[in-house]
Amino acid sequence: MSLELFLLPAAALFCIGLFGALTQQSIVMLMMGLELMLGGVILAAAAVWHYIAPATSEGQVLVVVAVTAMALEMAIGFAVVTALFRSREIDMTDMAAELKE
Amino acid sequence: MAERAPLWAVFVLPAVLVVVAVAVAGLDAVLAAGARTGRIGSLRAAAVHAVRPGREVLRHLVQQPRRTRASDLPLARIGAALLPVAAVLAAVVLPLGFRSVSDLPEGIVWFNAMEALAWAAVWLAGWGPNSALSLIGGYRFLAQGLAYELPHMLAITTAALGAESLRVGEVVDAQAGLWFAVWMPAAFGIYLLSAMAMAFWGPFDQPVGVDVAGGAAAELSGVDRVLFLGGRWLLLVVAAAFSVPLFLGGGHGPLLPGWAWTVLKTAAVLAVLVWARRRVPTLRMERYVELAWVVLTPLAVVQALFVAVVVLNR
């Protein structure tokens, strides 16, 4: 096994997540896409740690940061959806577009 | 340091867990029968009641399974099967005496991660049958999970902190002199509470409560039901057994060999939990959430702080 072999699934997960984030109309589904993208980032960071710089801990710290980012994104995302839904019954990205006006 | 167990232990572990779970279920059935009739009854009657769980299992296995309309059968199946699997996986780091199937370097985190699978399992089992009552049960378990998980994590972290290691074997070794339960009583108490909540058992049985006709298990039948409710007993046994290496000194004790002490202590903890079920009324989880977040979590933090100061000055 090599670095490339681990980075390819990571890239695949990232792109699947990107596809979801770009296409999904529902805000919650969009967040699932973001989660998948961050999953790809985590995998890539761990692979780089293992194959390039195992002696330093920066790769591990990057994984910790990515996992925290996932949790924050979820929490804030759901809070925003709840607030949006409460104020104007919006649960789709296209409907939220009127917010810019 | 725990020794490595031979490979056959992998196959023995589930069998041992099932035997213990059936024994505890039998004891609980005897106590239930005693509470119903109001007297202890003869030994013979007790034996009849003790085999009741076994008879129930057989009855469910031969019974015609029920299906609900538009149910998501694969998800319900996964949910029901995941519960016993999670319990057995969590038990991998359980030492019997000083040997566990695999003494992982991060055993305590492993245990926590595996019991968290129960969240997914119960919700899936509740969602799958497309029935309102069972979905309510699933949601109740998530609410309960949010309540118990925070103090629970802090409690087991405290034990790891006291031993300065996440390896279960080293946590046991650190208790050769003084048990953690003695100088971390708050963490031990919180752990026992969350062990019951984790197995949605005793005062925390609302996810499968009678007020929602069996909750998450309401629509399960046949093998699924056996797996789900059996998995719940397994989870209870594993959660109770894990308190022994964490807080009760594992296999340490005078005279008897290590495994005997582990068995004795586990039996004692299980007996306390079974007894507590008959003494404490069911707790609504919105009350427990508030208790857990307002009282138990700060208490667990203070306990961890105390332990950290002791460890630093050692």
Place this chain on the structure above:
Amino acid sequence: MDVAVFWVLAVLGIVSGAMVFRFDSMARATFSLLASLLCVGGLVVLLGLDYLGIVIVLMMTIEMAIMAVFMVMYMMNPAGLMPMTMMHNKKGAAVVCGLVFALLAAGIVLAPWPGRRGRAPADPTMDLGMSLMGPQMLTMMTLGMALFATIVATVVLATRRGRYDRLGDDLRATRADDPVRGGVGR
């Protein structure tokens, strides 16, 4: 053995990741995302980061269980009993993603990756802890502050009731008026 595990986890992770956007049922989508992320956790363990891998498994299980609640709450067709499509700009997105993947894959295969420098420490978990509590303390504190800010922000965003609703206009009510009674002190 490791190679077999890698292939199983990688293929399973990608397939279940793709199924997230194919399933009609929200419960299935959520738990297929969970399966995908559990595979990521397994791969991280395979890379020698046992602690981080297990933490990912723990966090993602809990996170997805909570996510399922919100999915069911905010989707008009959570069980997928009446299949419907909720996508926009499918073609453009597919092109963009295909291009990005081709670019990434080309970069991955063609880049002259540096060789391995140094050896992994005997206990990477210890290394991580020492790093987070030492040179990376600032990262850790930033994460802590971000988490705290998130807790405050989510509560502010999600709740509808403030203290005036609970304790009256002059905050003098002896009993808080909560939708759910019970708990500590009541």
